[in-house]
Amino acid sequence: MIEVESLTKRYGTVRAVDELSFTAHSGAVTGFLGPNGAGKSTTMRVVVGLERPTSGTATVDGRRYADLAAPLHAVGVMLDARSVHPGRTAFRHLLAQARTHGISRKRVDEVIGMTGLESVAGRRAGTFSLGMGQRLGIAGALLGDPGTLILDEPVNGLDPDGVLWVRRLVRELADEGRTVLLSSHLMHELALCADRVVIIGKGRLLADAPVQEIIDRSTGAASLEDAYLQLTADSVQYRGRSADDSATTPTAGSTR
Amino acid sequence: MTVAAPTRPGVTFSRVLAAEWTKLLSVRSTLWTVVGTILAAASLAFALGMFVRPDSGQSGSSLIVSGYLLAQLGTLVLGVMVGTGEYSVGTFRVTFTAVPRRLPVLLAQALITAVVALATAVGALLASFLVTVGQRGAGGLTVDLTDGATVRVLVDYVCFLVGVAVVGLGIGALLRRPTAALVTGVLVLVVFDHLLAVNPGRVTDTVRALLPGSGARLTMDDATLTALDATTLGPQLGPWGGGVVLGLWAVGLLIAAGYRLRRHDLA
Numbered sequence: 299m300i301e302v303e304s305l306t307k308r309y310g311t312v313r314a315v316d317e318l319s320f321t322a323h324s325g326a327v328t329g330f331l332g333p334n335g336a337g338k339s340t341t342m343r344v345v346v347g348l349e350r351p352t353s354g355t356a357t358v359d360g361r362r363y364a365d366l367a368a369p370l371h372a373v374g375v376m377l378d379a380r381s382v383h384p385g386r387t388a389f390r391h392l393l394a395q396a397r398t399h400g401i402s403r404k405r406v407d408e409v410i411g412m413t414g415l416e417s418v419a420g421r422r423a424g425t426f427s428l429g430m431g432q433r434l435g436i437a438g439a440l441l442g443d444p445g446t447l448i449l450d451e452p453v454n455g456l457d458p459d460g461v462l463w464v465r466r467l468v469r470e471l472a473d474e475g476r477t478v479l480l481s482s483h484l485m486h487e488l489a490l491c492a493d494r495v496v497i498i499g500k501g502r503l504l505a506d507a508p509v510q511e512i513i514d515r516s517t518g519a520a521s522l523e524d525a526y527l528q529l530t531a532d533s534v535q536y537r538g539r540s541a542d543d544s545a546t547t548p549t550a551g552s553t554r
Numbered sequence: 555m556t557v558a559a560p561t562r563p564g565v566t567f568s569r570v571l572a573a574e575w576t577k578l579l580s581v582r583s584t585l586w587t588v589v590g591t592i593l594a595a596a597s598l599a600f601a602l603g604m605f606v607r608p609d610s611g612q613s614g615s616s617l618i619v620s621g622y623l624l625a626q627l628g629t630l631v632l633g634v635m636v637g638t639g640e641y642s643v644g645t646f647r648v649t650f651t652a653v654p655r656r657l658p659v660l661l662a663q664a665l666i667t668a669v670v671a672l673a674t675a676v677g678a679l680l681a682s683f684l685v686t687v688g689q690r691g692a693g694g695l696t697v698d699l700t701d702g703a704t705v706r707v708l709v710d711y712v713c714f715l716v717g718v719a720v721v722g723l724g725i726g727a728l729l730r731r732p733t734a735a736l737v738t739g740v741l742v743l744v745v746f747d748h749l750l751a752v753n754p755g756r757v758t759d760t761v762r763a764l765l766p767g768s769g770a771r772l773t774m775d776d777a778t779l780t781a782l783d784a785t786t787l788g789p790q791l792g793p794w795g796g797g798v799v800l801g802l803w804a805v806g807l808l809i810a811a812g813y814r815l816r817r818h819d820l821a
Contacts, residue, residue, distance in 0.1 A: 347654040348647060349819040364654040368564025375651045381644040383581060390580035391648075397573035398565055398652040438648060 299324050299477055300345060300446060305354035307340050307501075314340040316501035317354070322479040324445070327472045329492030329509075330481040331526060333534045337501040338481045339377065342450055345479075346375050358446055370399045370442030377450045379431035384424025388415055388434050391423060395438050409437040414463075428455030436464070446477040453487060465491040485523035497526060499533020567658050574662040578670065583635060588674045591628025595621030595678035596685045603689035614690050614697035615704045618682045619711040619773045625678050626770070629671045629719035630743060634735045636667045637726020637811070646820055656815050664723055664808055671719030675712040703776050710772035710797065717800040718743065721766050724807025728814060743767045759788030769800025 300322040307315040315337040322328035332338050343349045345356040347363035358366070358373050366372050382391050392406045410419045413433040418426070423434065432455055439447055447468070453461045468478045468491055482488050488495060489509055497505040497512070505512055509522055516525035578584050599621035606617060640646035653659050683697075690697065698704050721743070726735040747767040750758040762768065763786070771779060771791060783790040791799070 343819075343821065346651045348650060349821060363651075366564075366654065369654055370652055371564070373651075375647075377647050377651075378644060381647045383577070383639065383643045383645055385581040385583065386577070387580065390576060391645075394573045394576040394580070395648060395652055397576055398569050400563055400566070400569050 299360075300328075300356070300358055300448070300479055301360070302341065302345065302356045303354055305341065305344060305356055306352045307337070307344055307349065308352045313501050315344070315351075318498060318501065318503055319354075320496045320503060320506050322446075322477050322496075323494075324477045325472055325475045326493040327468050327478045327480060327491055329488040329495040330479055330498075331483075331485075331488065331495055332498040332504075333530050333536070335500075335535045336498045336530075336533065338498065339450055340501075341498075342375075342377060342448055342479075342481070346373065346377070346448060348377075368399055368442070370395070370401070370444065372442075372444055372446060374439030374442060374444040374447040376432075376435035376439045376448070376452060379428060379435045379454070382423040382426075382431065382434060385422055387420050387422055388426070388437075389419040391434065392437055392441065396441055399442060401441055405441060405443075409440045412440060413437040429457055429460055432456055433460070436467075444476070447471060447479070449478070449480045451481055451483070453482060453484060461487060485521065485526055489522040495522070497529055499530045500535065502533075504529045504533065565653055565655070565658070567662070570653055570658040571662045571665065573652075574659065574666050577639075578636065578666055581639075584632070584670070587628060587632045587635065588670065588677070591625055591632070591674050592677045592681050594628055595625035596681035597621070598624045599682040600685040600689070603686045603693075606689050606693035606695060608692075608694045610693070612693075612695060613704070613707075613775045613777070614695035615707040616775045616778070617686050617690060617695055618679065618697065619707055621678060621682050622711060622714065622770065622773045625675070625715055626718045626743065627740070628678075629674060629715045630722040630739045631736065632671055632674065633667050633719040633722020633724070634726040634732060634739060636663050637723040637728075638730055638732040638735050639726075641730040642732050650820055657812055660727055660808065660812055660815055663727070664720055667719050667723045668716050671716045672712065674719075675715035678715070679708060679711060706793065707773065707775050710793075713797060714769050714772040714800065717769050717772075717797070717804055718766070720804040721800065721807060724804060724811050727811035728807060754787060756787045759786045761788075763788045763791055763795070764799060766800050766803040768796040769803075771796030772800070 303319050305315050305318045306313065318341060330338050344351050345363060363369060363373065389406065392409065393403065396406050410416055413436055415433055415437060418430060426434065432452060436452055439449065453464050456464065468480060472478050492509055494508050495512060513519050513522055513525045516528045519525040519528060599618060602620045603617055606612060640649055649659055650656055722739050725739050729735040729738060743766050747762050747765055750762045768791065776793065779793055
């Protein structure tokens with residue numbers, strides 16, 4: 299279980315996360331949504347102890363991440379698929395991670411098998427496509443057989459087969475009683491695999507409810523995407539324009 | 555802190571050490587740096603050996619260690635690579651979510667850097683010894699391994715190169731950017747010393763003595779050191795003083811890097 303309570307993270311004068319509270323429960327997939335710059339990745343980095351909160355707390359199973367004696371066994375983390383040395387093979391990358399916890403080579407081979415990377419495990423990660431990098435990141439998250447998984451945009455760059463695989467994987471992990479917190483911009487995907495969604499904008503909580511409830515609550519929304527767009531309409535910080543619109547001034551520009 | 559179940563033990567220092575070892579040995583740049591350093595050291599010693607005159611009064615050991623000018627850049631690069639590697643490619647997120655206490659990683663990196671630098675320095679010493687055999691014979695330069703002063707120079711050459719590697723690691727871990735760290739390393743180790751040497755005086759000589767490049771005194775034989783100490787207007791460091799200065803830089807930089815690592819966000 300991941301508990302975030304009144305979490306605030308400020309960089310200088312910018313409040314990246316602002317009094318955010320939510321809980322990701324065990325046995326469920328919690329989708330974490332928000333426009334670019336909403337504070338999703340910042341929140342995830344605070345939860346796993348890479349950054350310190352300005353105020354508030356973030357705990358996993360009631361404890362601060364930094365206080366975990368065996369973090370890989372408690373929490374599987376994938377924050378960025380590019381977090382691999384391009385000159386290191388996939389196997390060595392995972393082995394180095396495993397060795398910090400005395401996890402066996404057998405387990406490394408197992409997660410390579412689970413993520414379908416057998417044929418490229420001996421190849422240097424610099425030659426990997428984004429999708430293969432995602433698989434490697436997910437393999438790293440699974441290494442310690444953790445009770446909680448935190449995955450930042452795990453389906454980015456995956457082929458349709460890979461997207462389906464992630465959907466089934468997170469479903470299985472949650473059904474085994476694990477906590478899964480998953481961020482994504484793919485609404486249709488989240489509507490399919492998440493039990494509950496937490497939507498944030500400009501660092502603040504906009505909604506925290508089961509998928510169907512969020513759709514029902516929005517006026518005239520037929521899908522999670524409609525509901526999401528309604529909820530975040532005032533929180534979008536970066537908005538593009540359509541090509542034939544280029545002469546007009548944007549209505550909501552960047553706030554930074 | 556709770557005690558984990560016996561089948562699921564957690565992070566220990568020896569495990570972090572094993573992980574860092576795996577990382578260092580699994581990138582090719584490590585091997586190339588080691589080989590390049592040894593080749594550069596031996597080549598320079600050989601090149602300088604071509605100018606040896608029988609009447610120069612030079613010691614055999616000073617010729618063997620004369621490749622230090624290039625070798626120090628090699629072990630500096632090694633340290634900088636280990637210190638900045640995590641940050642230049644983003645693997646620090648993986649590393650520090652596995653070891654959230656962070657400091658064991660820096661300590662493990664310092665240890666393995668020192669070990670690899672030690673092996674590199676011994677390799678450079680042996681290679682330099684071998685390639686200058688003929689030149690030493692022709693020039694009448696002897697290397698007496700029962701002579702304490704000779705052994706001191708050879709051993710200290712290794713100590714110097716290891717010290718430079720740890721300084722490189724410290725600068726790398728502190729600055730986190732390979733280019734900035736390497737430039738800084740070369741400046742404080744070599745360039746400032748040469749610039750200050752142009753204008754001798756009490757202040758400049760004192761500053762020179764306190765720069766990490768002062769550790770290069772470890773590679774000098776007793777006669778050279780005595781001559782240096784006789785002309786300096788700053789502190790007279792003797793045979794060990796330069797090594798102490800280098801060691802303090804290494805420790806100081808590691809403490810500063812550890813402070814930054816422990817107290818600040820890893821974004």
